[in-house]
Amino acid sequence: MQTLYLTLALFLLLNLGAGMWRVLRGPSAADRMLAAQLFGTTAVAMLLLLAQASGNAALRDVALLFALLAAVTAVAFVRRAWPETEQVTDDDPN
Amino acid sequence: MTPTDYLAATLLVAGALFFLAGTVGLLRFPDVYTRLHALTKADNVGLGLMVTGLALQAESWAVVGKLLLIWWLVLLAGASVSYLIASGALRRGIRPWRR
Amino acid sequence: MNTAVPYALVGVGLFALGFYALIVHAHLLRKILALNVMGSGVFLLLVALARRSGVALPDVVPQAMVITGIVVAISATALALTLMLRLAAASGRAELPDGRED
Amino acid sequence: MATLTLLQSAFDILLGAALLWLAWRALNCPDLFKAIVLFVAFGLLMALAWVRLEAPDVALAEAAIGAGLTGALLMAALARLRAMTPDEEDSAKRLPLRWLPLAALLLVATGLSYVVLTLPPEAAGLGAEVATHLNSSGVDNPVTAVLLNFRGYDTLLEMVVLLLALLGVWSLGGPPLRRKAAPGPVLDTLARLLAPLLILVAAYLLWVGGHAPGGAFQAGSVLAAAAVLLLLAGWRLPVALTALPLRLTLVAGPGIFVALAVGTLLLEGQLLQYPPAQAGVLILLLEAVATLSIGVTLAALFLGGHPQNDNNDQNNKEQR
Numbered sequence: 001m002q003t004l005y006l007t008l009a010l011f012l013l014l015n016l017g018a019g020m021w022r023v024l025r026g027p028s029a030a031d032r033m034l035a036a037q038l039f040g041t042t043a044v045a046m047l048l049l050l051a052q053a054s055g056n057a058a059l060r061d062v063a064l065l066f067a068l069l070a071a072v073t074a075v076a077f078v079r080r081a082w083p084e085t086e087q088v089t090d091d092d093p094n
Numbered sequence: 095m096t097p098t099d100y101l102a103a104t105l106l107v108a109g110a111l112f113f114l115a116g117t118v119g120l121l122r123f124p125d126v127y128t129r130l131h132a133l134t135k136a137d138n139v140g141l142g143l144m145v146t147g148l149a150l151q152a153e154s155w156a157v158v159g160k161l162l163l164i165w166w167l168v169l170l171a172g173a174s175v176s177y178l179i180a181s182g183a184l185r186r187g188i189r190p191w192r193r
Numbered sequence: 194m195n196t197a198v199p200y201a202l203v204g205v206g207l208f209a210l211g212f213y214a215l216i217v218h219a220h221l222l223r224k225i226l227a228l229n230v231m232g233s234g235v236f237l238l239l240v241a242l243a244r245r246s247g248v249a250l251p252d253v254v255p256q257a258m259v260i261t262g263i264v265v266a267i268s269a270t271a272l273a274l275t276l277m278l279r280l281a282a283a284s285g286r287a288e289l290p291d292g293r294e295d
Numbered sequence: 296m297a298t299l300t301l302l303q304s305a306f307d308i309l310l311g312a313a314l315l316w317l318a319w320r321a322l323n324c325p326d327l328f329k330a331i332v333l334f335v336a337f338g339l340l341m342a343l344a345w346v347r348l349e350a351p352d353v354a355l356a357e358a359a360i361g362a363g364l365t366g367a368l369l370m371a372a373l374a375r376l377r378a379m380t381p382d383e384e385d386s387a388k389r390l391p392l393r394w395l396p397l398a399a400l401l402l403v404a405t406g407l408s409y410v411v412l413t414l415p416p417e418a419a420g421l422g423a424e425v426a427t428h429l430n431s432s433g434v435d436n437p438v439t440a441v442l443l444n445f446r447g448y449d450t451l452l453e454m455v456v457l458l459l460a461l462l463g464v465w466s467l468g469g470p471p472l473r474r475k476a477a478p479g480p481v482l483d484t485l486a487r488l489l490a491p492l493l494i495l496v497a498a499y500l501l502w503v504g505g506h507a508p509g510g511a512f513q514a515g516s517v518l519a520a521a522a523v524l525l526l527l528a529g530w531r532l533p534v535a536l537t538a539l540p541l542r543l544t545l546v547a548g549p550g551i552f553v554a555l556a557v558g559t560l561l562l563e564g565q566l567l568q569y570p571p572a573q574a575g576v577l578i579l580l581l582e583a584v585a586t587l588s589i590g591v592t593l594a595a596l597f598l599g600g601h602p603q604n605d606n607n608d609q610n611n612k613e614q615r
Contacts, residue, residue, distance in 0.1 A: 006302040015117045032332045041137045058351035058508035067164045069363030071171035076367035078178040079527045080374040174485040201411045203311040209404035214322035216396040230318045252420025257441035260356045261453045268460035271596035274372040275464045
């Protein structure tokens with residue numbers, strides 16, 4: 001089971017790395033914020049896996065904090081930093 | 095490995111696959127609304143499956159409770175934030191994608 | 194070679210990256226981010242070096258210092274951001290005068 | 296076992312590379328908002344690094360501050376900056392001798408790395424000392440013991456630093472940015488649900504800090520996050536509380552620390568040397584008051600200007 005936990009944690013870290021591309025690419029500020037939100041959820045899952053793998057219960061508290069605070073940055077973005085006029089046109093060639 | 099272990103392992107792997115689906119959606123979907131849809135749904139289900147798998151292995155009910163609380167919090171934050179982002183994007187005139 | 198050494202090297206790398214950005218970027222918000230990255234590098238180095246022996250009794254004094262440091266870093270960041278905003282309000286630019294344009 | 300070690304090394308190396316890459320991009324991409332988002336992600340990964348270094352206390356502090364407060368602080372500052380200077384993009388002026396600092400820093404990094412790699416494998420730390428005296432400290436968590444007992448003066452001065460930073464912000468800051476837009480039902484509900492939970496978790500961290508990872512700093516940061524969330528959702532302190540009660544809360548932390556320091560100096564003959572029998576109770580009391588002060592100070596730092604300027608003309612909430 002140890003191996004599985006760590007493999008999955010590694011897999012999620014790779015996942016997170018792939019999500020980084022969206023932060024860099026955008027195109028809109030909302031996209032970047034969204035990807036950061038993904039990081040929070042993924043980090044929670046990773047911490048829970050690591051907690052089970054290492055038997056260190058305190059890591060669940062770290063995951064709890066992530067889950068609680070994930071919203072704060074996003075709310076700060078929506079309420080403060082999001083410009084009223086988004087200059088970027090959201091056209092993705094994909 | 096007991097049957098419970100196998101079940102837990104299956105749930106964990108399934109959860110990880112949902113995370114993968116969420117990331118693929120984030121990278122490949124055409125606009126902010128579809129990406130929101132991919133991320134919030136897939137990741138929250140993925141985390142739910144992982145939490146269930148880990149809860150099967152948990153050493154006490156307190157741990158199960160904490161795991162469920164964490165999942166509930168992520169659901170709450172994810173749902174609220176995706177609503178806020180989507181309505182904000184609409185208000186700013188980002189048009190939803192049409193084929 | 195154990196877990197701690199790679200993180201200590203990452204700490205060194207972060208410090209250097211932050212320092213470089215602190216020098217070359219003119220925008221003050223970027224400088225504040227750079228200072229924070231430098232700080233994170235130092236914190237990482239401190240804790241990783243204290244842990245490198247990997248014995249049963251890790252040294253917790255650096256950990257305690259780093260916790261203090263994290264809280265001090267955010268309060269310093271808040272003060273620096275306010276100074277930046279004040280400067281921007283006074284001069285219209287969030288950059289330090291560099292003497293070349295006068 | 297070999298697979299496990301390999302997996303762990305792979306995780307560490309990937310995490311380290313991601314940290315360096317995120318820092319590089321955050322510091323060098325032209326768009327400031329992108330830089331902030333990348334920096335928030337960087338803080339998130341830093342918390343994972345602390346976990347891997349088996350420093351869960353630090354991971355908790357980083358999770359509360361790096362993942363929550365720093366991002367909110369930077370976003371609010373960027374918004375105010377944009378309101379003042381429309382062309383906020385970082386022009387990244389070409390320095391004539393750009394390669395010179397690069398070369399110098401490469402040299403420094405190489406030298407430091409060499410030192411790190413050639414250090415003797417055994418760290419000459421204070422781990423054993425802490426373990427020996429842990430029994431007489433009044434708590435079971437060594438990090439809390441160091442922060443509030445063995446090196447309590449660090450924490451005392453740290454509280455003073457927080458207060459000084461806030462005084463600086465208050466004396467500099469103009470009136471804070473005010474959003475007239477109503478928070479809307481979703482944000483309002485979220486804040487109403489999350490804020491009590493955050494306060495509850497802060498209390499839990501404060502209590503758990505005595506015997507497991509947690510403590511006043513982490514609890515204070517979570518408390519501040521609760522306040523920041525409420526501020527973002529449009530709540531404001533009632534005017535009656537912004538004058539004396541707020542100031543008293545702000546100085547309560549450093550105040551009780553100084554009182555205890557003087558008291559122990561007079562009674563025990565040494566600064567912050569608690570009598571072992573009462574140490575546990577004293578530390579808990581100290582931590583509780585410090586948590587409150589840290590939380591309120593950090594929240595006030597987020598708000599920027601003095602709250603009295605902000606709501607001279609308002610009641611409990613922003614106009615809806």
